[in-house]
Amino acid sequence: MSRKQVFQFLELPREMPRRIPLELRTAGDWGELYGKFAHAEAAYQSGRCLDCGNPYCSWKCPVHNAIPQWLQLVQENRILEAAELCHSTNPLPEVCGRVCPQDRLCEGSCTLNDGFGAVTIGAVEKYIVDTAFERGWRPDLSEVQPTGKRVAVVGAGPAGIACADRLARAGIHAVVYDRYEQIGGLLQFGIPSFKLDKSVIARRRAVLEGMGIEFRLGVEVGRDVTLEQLLEEFDAVFLGTGAYRYTDGGLPGQEAEGVLPALPFLVQNGRIVSGIAQDGTAAMGRPIAGWEDRIKLPDLAGRRVVVLGGGDTGMDCVRSAIRLGAARVTCAYRRDEASMPGSAREVANAREEGVRFLFNRQPLAIESDADGRVTGVRMVETRLGEPDARGRRVAVPVEGSESVIDTDVVIIAFGFSPELPAWASALGIEGTPNGRIVTGGDGRLPYQTTHPRVFAGGDAVRGADLVVTAVAEGRDAAQSIAELLGAQPPVRTPQYAEAVA
Incomplete structure (x- = not known):
C-alpha cells in the first residue's frame, strides 16, 4: 500500500452526500434528505479507511458487516462483488445504510472518528447496493437446493x-x-x-x-x-x-383533543404520503382493513407542536411536523442532550430545520380549555441524579421550577413495547x-x-x-x-x- 493510500484520510476530509436544501425541506418536500455518492466520491471516502487490523466498525455493527473489505472493493470498482459481500451479512443493506444511527454504531467506532472524521460507512453502503441494483445485480440462488420445507x-x-x-x-x-x-x-x-x-x-x-x-x-x-x-x-x-404497544406516560389530561401517540401519527402520515387518503382508502379507492384502529391527523399548518421524548421516533415526529407546516415545533426531553437515545445526526438535522429543543424538562400534565382542546404542557425542570438499574442517570425534578409551554398539538413519543x-x-x-x-x-x-x-x-x-x-x-x-x-x-x-x- 502506498503512502498516499495509507494517509488518504489526511488529504481527504470526511464528506456526506449532498443534501436537499433547507428551504425545500421545510416546504413539504418528503424526498430523502441525503443524495447518493457518485463513484469517485464513494471511492475517495472508502479510501480513507485505515484497514486498521482490528475493525472496530465491524464489531460494533449488530450484523458484523465486513466493512473494510467492501470499502476496498468499492475502491477497485468491484461493485457487484461488494453488494454480494454486503448481503452475506445483511439481508437489508440499502435500508441500514439509510436509517442506522451510524454515529452510534460503525462510524462511532471508526478509528478516525476522534480527530479526523469517521469514514462515511453508511453512505457508501447505500451507494454499493443502489448502484448494484441499477447494474442488474440480484441474489444468485442458482446453487440452492430446494428442501421441500x-x-x-x-x-x-x-x-x-x-x-x-x-x-x-x-x-x-x-x-x-x-x-x-x-x-x-x-x-x-x-x-x-x-x-x-x-x-x-x-x-x-x-x-x-x-x-x-x-x-x-x-x-x-x-x-x-x-x-x-x-x-x-x-x-x-x-x-x-x-x-x-404504546407506552402510556400516564399524564393527567392526555385524553384532551390534540394529544397524539407518536406511532399512529407517523403511520397515518406515512399512509397519506404514500397516497392513502385520510378516510382510509388507498389511491384506487379500496378500503384498508383495520382503519378504524387508526387516528385522524389534525392539520398542523400554522400550529404549535410539542413532542415529548428524545429518541429517534421523537426526531421523526418533529421533522415530520416541520414538513406539515407547523409554525413552531418543540422537542422536550427530561435529561440533557448528551443523554438523548436518538441519533446525534438526526438531532442536528432537526435543529437545522428549526426545531426548538428543551432539555432537562419533564412533563407533569396536559392542560386544555373548556372545550377539551389542548392548550399547553405543564413542565418541571430537572437535574441528573444517580444512575438507575440500567446505568442511566435519573432525572430529578427541581422544586419550584414549573412552567407551561403553550401548544396546539402534543405528540407523545415515550416509546413502544x-x-x-x-x-x-x-x-x-x-x-x-x-x-x-x-x-x-x-x-x-x-x-x-x-x-x-x-x-x-x-x-x-x-x-x-x-x-x-x-x-x-x-x-x-x-x-x-x-x-x-x-x-x-x-x-x-x-x-x-x-x-x-
Whole structure:
C-alpha cells in the first residue's frame, strides 16, 4: 500500500452526500434528505479507511458487516462483488445504510472518528447496493437446493424480511403474512420518507419475490388465519410481530383533543404520503382493513407542536411536523442532550430545520380549555441524579421550577413495547411480564420459543430497538430454523472476502 493510500484520510476530509436544501425541506418536500455518492466520491471516502487490523466498525455493527473489505472493493470498482459481500451479512443493506444511527454504531467506532472524521460507512453502503441494483445485480440462488420445507413468517418488518431472505437461501420456501397492505412494517409506514424513500421498499419486495418468497398481505394472524392453521400447513413458524404497544406516560389530561401517540401519527402520515387518503382508502379507492384502529391527523399548518421524548421516533415526529407546516415545533426531553437515545445526526438535522429543543424538562400534565382542546404542557425542570438499574442517570425534578409551554398539538413519543399475542400464549408460547416473547435457553435453539416449531426475533423478543438489530435477529433465527429442519446453513461469506482482507 502506498503512502498516499495509507494517509488518504489526511488529504481527504470526511464528506456526506449532498443534501436537499433547507428551504425545500421545510416546504413539504418528503424526498430523502441525503443524495447518493457518485463513484469517485464513494471511492475517495472508502479510501480513507485505515484497514486498521482490528475493525472496530465491524464489531460494533449488530450484523458484523465486513466493512473494510467492501470499502476496498468499492475502491477497485468491484461493485457487484461488494453488494454480494454486503448481503452475506445483511439481508437489508440499502435500508441500514439509510436509517442506522451510524454515529452510534460503525462510524462511532471508526478509528478516525476522534480527530479526523469517521469514514462515511453508511453512505457508501447505500451507494454499493443502489448502484448494484441499477447494474442488474440480484441474489444468485442458482446453487440452492430446494428442501421441500415450508415456513410461515408472521410480520413483514425487518426481522421477518431478514428471516425470509435467509430461509430462501437455505432452500426453504417462506410465506410472509402481514396485516398491512404493503411489506416493511415500520420501514414502510413508521419511518418518514425523508429518511427512507418507499421506492426502496418496493424494490426490495420485487427482489424478495424474485427469490421465491411469497407475501400474503392484509392478512392478520389471529383474525384471518390461526396459528394452529399455520402449524398444520408449515414445518415451522417465525414470529416477527414487532413492538406496537404504546407506552402510556400516564399524564393527567392526555385524553384532551390534540394529544397524539407518536406511532399512529407517523403511520397515518406515512399512509397519506404514500397516497392513502385520510378516510382510509388507498389511491384506487379500496378500503384498508383495520382503519378504524387508526387516528385522524389534525392539520398542523400554522400550529404549535410539542413532542415529548428524545429518541429517534421523537426526531421523526418533529421533522415530520416541520414538513406539515407547523409554525413552531418543540422537542422536550427530561435529561440533557448528551443523554438523548436518538441519533446525534438526526438531532442536528432537526435543529437545522428549526426545531426548538428543551432539555432537562419533564412533563407533569396536559392542560386544555373548556372545550377539551389542548392548550399547553405543564413542565418541571430537572437535574441528573444517580444512575438507575440500567446505568442511566435519573432525572430529578427541581422544586419550584414549573412552567407551561403553550401548544396546539402534543405528540407523545415515550416509546413502544411488544405484547405477547393471545393466540400465541394459547399454544403455550411463553412471554415475559413486559410482553416479550421468551426464546432460547433450557436446551432450546437460539430464537426458539417454548413451542418447538415456533421461533421469534426482533422487537417482539428484545423490545423496541434498532432496525439493524431486528435484521440481525431475523437472520440468525433463520439459521436455527434451518438447523431444526435439517437444511444447509442459509448463506456463506463469499470467498473473495478473504482475498481482499
